[in-house]
Amino acid sequence: MAQVRDGSALLEFRTVGTITRVSAIDPATNTEVVIQGPSSAGRATLTRTAIAKLNYVLGKRAG
Template sequence: MPRPPLSEKDVLIEFQPIGSIVRVSAIDPVTNTEVIIQGPASAGKTVLARNALAKLNYVLRKGTA
């Protein structure tokens, strides 16, 4: 049975500013699956966190971790 999508409360999200971009890591603490995205710092933390969470849910759904 597939696992329901994770929400921001279910994952660890880390922001690392690197010049004008931000590196965002999203980690599922249950499976230790980690995904990383990069985006412009001007996008804001909410947008970057949502995109990282979407990628994590995609990876978990596809089983490509």
């Protein structure tokens, strides 16, 4: 299963009101996923969720 190594994913955070949108990109495959969550959840929680989703998508594409 393909997985993103720690620190290798590119992350972008955009906050609008009480919602933060996080884009996570795997630079090796140019795969991008987007999650949205409450800003109150904290950056660490949103990062962990975005990386988990990115790993899930990479795993599905790997077969």
